[in-house]
Amino acid sequence: MSDAPIPAAGPRPEFSLSLDVRQAEGKAPHLEAGEAERAAIAKRFSLVRIDRLVADLELHRQDRVVEARGRLQADFVQSCAVSAEDMDVSVDEPLYFRFVPETTIYAPDEEVELSAEDYDEIEYSGTHFDIGEAVTQSLGLAIDPFLTGPDADTARNTVMGKAEDQGPFAALKALKLDKD
Template sequence: MKPELHRPLSLDHIGPRGLDLTVEANPAECSALAIRMNIAAVLALSCAFHLIRQGRDVVLARGTLRARVTQTCVISLEDFDAPVQETFQVRFVPSEQQSDEIDPEADDEIPFEGNQIDLGELAAEQLGLALDPYPRMPGVEIPAAEDDPEPHPFAALRRLN
């Protein structure tokens, strides 16, 4: 199945000094991403990349994601627009070279097949990671707990002691 934001890039385009490029989502891609992310809307998304070859088949990708999304507040259940900005660094590695070790200090590895990496899918994944899982509209507070809770049915028995 084709990803919502598909921007394949041949490794041959990345020269010895690296490559800078930007991926931008069009309106149809934004709509598809909103469905995938289970949010009200993706209004805009762009991701600037700096790619550096590390050896023949490994690519270090540094990126800055900028997006505007509409999310639903978990408190008021109202939709609101929110900016998203995230910087990240990952490594594209051939799937047969992907490490099985989990190292929280190492860059995340994105496996790929053949001679192409997909910068659009990477941007979509980074958007998913950057979204607040419990979005709260600015200015909305969690309602305070009631000071005078309803009396417990057995409260009168406690007073008999």
């Protein structure tokens, strides 16, 4: 039997690039998700597929805080929220986040006030932070969960017309059945 510690169990991020905070100053990582990584991220965010996911960043470190600035570019296929038709989407977004050392853990019911600057902070423990997961989360924030395509109104009117004479909840039920 080995006395080596057992690593913590948990899912590994789909697109992971761990960097050492002590060596981050001046780095300019180019991240490009491979086919398997894109497929896993597409599943995570309920996308049809991701054709391209690229991020270019510049890192600057002050003590144990690392700032990352750059751009996220992605091309993916997403289903219309109403008609379920596939739609091509392109994202080109600026990125900014700060990796900060893990701080006090808050109690579940404790109220915490955040400033606008705090929203872009990602805590890490130890000496490494995961820039790949930060890029993946940024993509998730850039996805429009209520994206509708040009045929959305037609699909909505068709479903609503079918259920119009059957009561107020029939239209909702028809929408659900129409997607299945």
